[in-house]
Amino acid sequence: MPHWLGRSLALPSTRSSCRLGTIRSCPRGPSAASSPPLVVAARWFGKITAAKPPLAGARFPLASRTVPLPAGAISVTQYIGILTSGGDCPGLNAAIRGVGKAGMDTLGMELIGFRDGFRGLVQDRSLPIDSDTLSGILTDGGTILGTSRDKPHKMPIGGKMVDMTDAAVDTYKRHGLDAVVCIGGGGTQKNAMRLVEAGLNVVTLPKTIDNDIFGTDVSFGFDTALQIATEAIDRLHSTATSHDRVIVLETMGHRAGWLALGAGIAGGADVILLPEMPYHVEAVADAIKNRARKGKRFSIVAVAEGAMTVEESETVAKLVAAKDAASTREEKKKVSEDLNAFHQAHVDHTVRLTQQLEELTGLESRLTILGHLQRGGTPSAADRVLASRLGARCAALVADKQYGVMVAARGDHAVPVPLAEVAGKKKLVEPDHPWVKTARRLGTCLGDK
Template identity: 65%
Template sequence: MGILTAGGDSPGLNAAIRGVGKSVQGHYRMQLIGFRDGFRGLMENRSMRLDGERLSGILTLGGTILGTSRDKPQRMLVDGKPADMTETIVRHYREHRLDVLICLGGGGTQKNALHLKQQGLNIITLPKTIDNDVACTDTSFGFDTALGIATEAIDRLHSTAHSHHRIIVVEIMGHRAGWLALGAGIAGGADVILLPEIPYDIQRVAEAIRQRVRHGKSFSIVAVAEGARSLEQAAQIRDLEEQKLHARNKKQKRRAKQRLAELEADHLGNHTVQLSEQLERLTGLESRVTILGHVQRGGAPSAADRLLATRLGSACADLVAREQYGVMVAAAGEQAVPVPLEEVAGRRKLVPPDHPWIISAKRVGTSLGD
């Protein structure tokens, strides 16, 4: 068996590697080879034997002992130029005489894994992401740890917001999906939560804060996902996506695509600061920004993530023993179930507007800006 970790690092990756490795070696007497730095390591044929000594002591470690990268098999930089390295990856898979390749990663990894399946390789994936947006699984390992870190940060920000009578705008990871901001916002008692799935009206957000002031609350916590957008920004993006979809020629399509990329880059770089400035201007309260950034996905995995990663990893070994390939090992309640990669790849699990977390947030008076 081969195994690699791809995409962004996440708490629980080492626990999953250990879960797979100890299960296949101790229970099924199989050998496990790890490839360094994601699909690039497989392309460059950089591997390491994952024996009992290598797997010992990694359950509690954050990150991944294998290293990771965001390289795609079909578009990988080689000598500074993008190239399709699929054939090389398939050749190295054959040279190692692998029965199966286990890929640990998020949405991008699921698509890359499906691509390799379509080239005739035996593939199984495990869902990893702090964003919790991998389709067809209840949850992904990494999410619970990041949720705890973001919640603790909001807890700590309450005291300084209260002491200085300020608005504290805390940016939480979540480019397309708002699970992390929503969960941490509810658990941390944020007064406003802004999500990518629900475009917000800045006037409604400001009014929610002014309403708190009128009721004697001189501070507010605003939890904002990095991908949250105002109504105006969301409309602008929809227009550009329509232009790209209905472009009459390649030039028009390329221009719309480029403009979308520019908007995206500007949004991720400036949105939270601009939001803070707007709220300060509209409410008259001093506003400060805290961007949690990569601290959310660092450090030791939580007990829940260690348990989930171990559970999915051992279930992965069972699937290998049954030669059930081309699937992702998904969490479904207390069960681990195989889901065809075709049902996972290219899909994203977003927060639905009627989700119980949304309803609970509104019940306790949290503003979602809508």
């Protein structure tokens, strides 16, 4: 059998009749540019034979010949690319599996993965995806495709940021893709929108442990991270109680405080500090001292990494206003440098907060930073179900040629939301959100009063 033809596919003996599928320019293996085309046809019993390889890039039905097929067999209908981008989180593999199993087993799609996010699409670094690829990955953390934070329009090349969108488009066309599925967070939604504007058929899935993607009730990855952060608070309670300590726990969340808020409520934190609600250090210290006066000489403080004091928030607001008002490129550059310097210094803000609380309360204080523990490990059952639901719905939307959308969780349903309504937006914690009201009713200090 010619090397370009690919492997034969054996099927059960129950048969029916169906025409072969379509011929596609489908590279085999990681070196897409040099690989010959494969024949992508209906799954059938026996071997496919041909006198010569098809023309590169050709896509047309094979005429006249029919072959025996098992009952319910599906001819290949679409050729789909898939990538994962941004920070990793639990549930990515479950989502890949959801798209793959629904697409290949039910809808007759062929899948190809791109390594390391948009970088793989730009550089044409691909790998084939079949049933063996998807086997056993449902419970695995991370992503079998790898990921990166690279953006097609800002790729680091030779020490400069270069717009490589055209290279991504070329890869898409070279593989003869019908659509590309992009799994990622807020940045991925923006980058995917750029690909839509460049003429590609795109469907996205929302993943992030921060739960800050606009347009969806929840994103997969959040539930697992919430469980991890909550368990950390549970474990810190015993040591805080034993030593009469104040323990500050830093969770992820640059701009959105969902993780700190949810874990703080679930774990019984005494103080919760969020990026959306600037806090007064004195108010936090007073809450801790009030507990001590009641005989509770320990406290747990859950802090999102992006939380700021009132003074810090005012500084950022002034810098942002100055940047918007700048009339020259030099002025904007100077303000941008000042903003970057501020954010660099803010990285250690929980260290300073812990020291300040010890000085203000007179209680021994310690800091725990969960960091990437929140991103790793086996996804929770809820995240597996959500990722599978959204992945399967994604495949159905691709089959229906509903492109330019993100698959969002809305109640019990998975619905398409136009990317134009999602890209560039954040879902932040509102001051009157039910979780915030719950925390206040429980007597939790939020640092703002």
